[in-house]
Every structure is written in C-alpha cells, then in structure tokens.
Amino acid sequence: MKRTLYLLLFMMLTTAIDAQKVYDLWPKGAPNSNGDASDKAELHVFLPDARQSTGRAVVMCPGGAYSHLAMAHEGTDWAYFFTHQGIALIVLKYRMPHGNAEVPLSDAEEAMRTVRRNAKAWHIDPRQVGIMGFSAGGHLASTVATHSKGTAKPDFQILFYPVITMDPSFTHRESMENLLGKKPRKRDIKEYSNDQQVTRATPRAFIALSDDDDLVLPANGAYYYQECYRHDVPATLHIYPSGGHGWGYRESFRFHMEMVLELKGWLQSF
Secondary structure, three states, rough: OHHHHHHHHHHHHHHHHHOOEEEEEOOOOHHHOOOOOOOEEEEEOOOOOOOOOOOOEEEEEOOOOOOOOOOOOOOOOHHHHHHOOOOEEEEEEEOOOOOHHHHHHHHHHHHHHHHHHHOOOOOOOOOOEEEEOHHEEEEEEEHHHHHOOOOHHHOOEEOOOOOOOOOOOOOHHHHHHHHOOOOHHHHHHHHOOHHOOOOOOEEEEEEEOOOOOOOOOOOOHHHHHHHHHHOOEEEEEEHHHHOOOOOOOOOOOOOHHHHHHHHHHHHHOO
16 A cells, blocks of 8 residues: 555656756846856746646745755755646746846746746746745745845745844854855945845745754844834744755755645735
C-alpha cells in the first residue's frame, strides 16, 4: 500500500515537473550588468491545467545569500503544491548582484511584468500575481513588495525565513555584502532595509521562520511583521519551534505538514 502511494506521488510530481517551460527573461539583453556575461536570468514556468486555473500566480525567488540559488527545494520542488491548487508558479533564476543591488531587483521586476504581459495566454488574472522568496530571495521578494510600482508591484507576498534588514548588527552579513558590497553606503543600508520601507500600500504578507534560526536571525521576519501591523497591512507570522534555516519544501522539516496547511489556508483566505 505504501509503495503504491509513493508511486502515485512520484507520478504527480513528475507530471508537474514535465509541465515546466524555461524562458530567457531578457532575450534582447539584460540591463544593470553585474560583470558576469555567463549569468543569465530565466523563468521556469509551471502552469496548472487551464480548466483548473484560479487565475492566481506566484513568482518565486530562491535563496542563496545572493551568491547562488537553491533552485530545487526553494524553487521547482514547489510546482505541484501550487499547480494542484490551480495556481501558476514562475520560478525566477535571477542574476547575482556582485555589489549591484539593481541587478536582481531588475530581474524580479521584469519577471512580474512578464507574467502580467502573458496573463491571457497563461490564464492568469493580472490582479492576482504575488511574489515569494526564501532567505536572500525573501529579501528580494520584500524589496519588490516595498519598492516596486505599476505592473511590477505584487498583489501579495510570501516570505520564508527572509533576510529583511541590512543593518550590520543583525543582518545576514554575507547577503548584505554580496548585495551592497563590503563597505555599503548608509543610504543604501536604509534603502534596502525593507522593514523601514513598509507603507500602507505594501501588499499583504505571509511570513514563516524558525525560532532557532541562527543564520538569518528571526528578528528579520518579526520586525517586518511588526511594520506591516503598524501600517495596517494584513499579515500573518508563523514561527516554528525548530527547523533552523533553509528548509524550503523539504519534508525532513519537522513542521512541513503544518507549514503546507497554513500556507494553503492563507492562500484560500483572500
């Protein structure tokens, strides 16, 4: 019986992965060079069956300290979870900044715009496009949520153990240095400390992290939630007792099932 269940699960996951299409984000050339011509931005697109589509989409930003990307457990492994609910998943392979924060930000904003440009063909409602990120990818997602405007602005945000602040006293230093350089300017530290950029126009948020995360301190996500609350932005904060950092969609995370159900419930709440 157990073997049959595993086989069915494998088939479902394989179906989701087989539905993937990969697009060059900048077919005519990318702006804001990071000095690495081999670093290309891509969109990995997973679409639900058109008959089951809710019109909702999520642009996902994997983590990796702005030095690499965890494309599996913080990216494509989520395909079945979303498409099974009729939600399109667009995993963004963004370029590394190498000290130029505009590089990943321009990629994330273009990803949002690309989804909306393709809304009709992909059966997406352009008013239901959210952004999701993990760790440094959570910083990128929250940057888009707090800075971007027009067709680049998300309608909701999902942040997992996010880097939020650039304050040297409790930021994730590797992410900060990769994004802003080893000696960032004070104005850049403030500009990319996204808890300081929350306004009443910031989209609703789902934030999840572990109490024992000693890599990206939980204060990052907690302060962001606090600012959302202070500015009347609908937000929910889930702090799991253990799990450390970087669990993503890994079933080895002790609270994986609770996390999946809580995120699913939140997505159904609006």
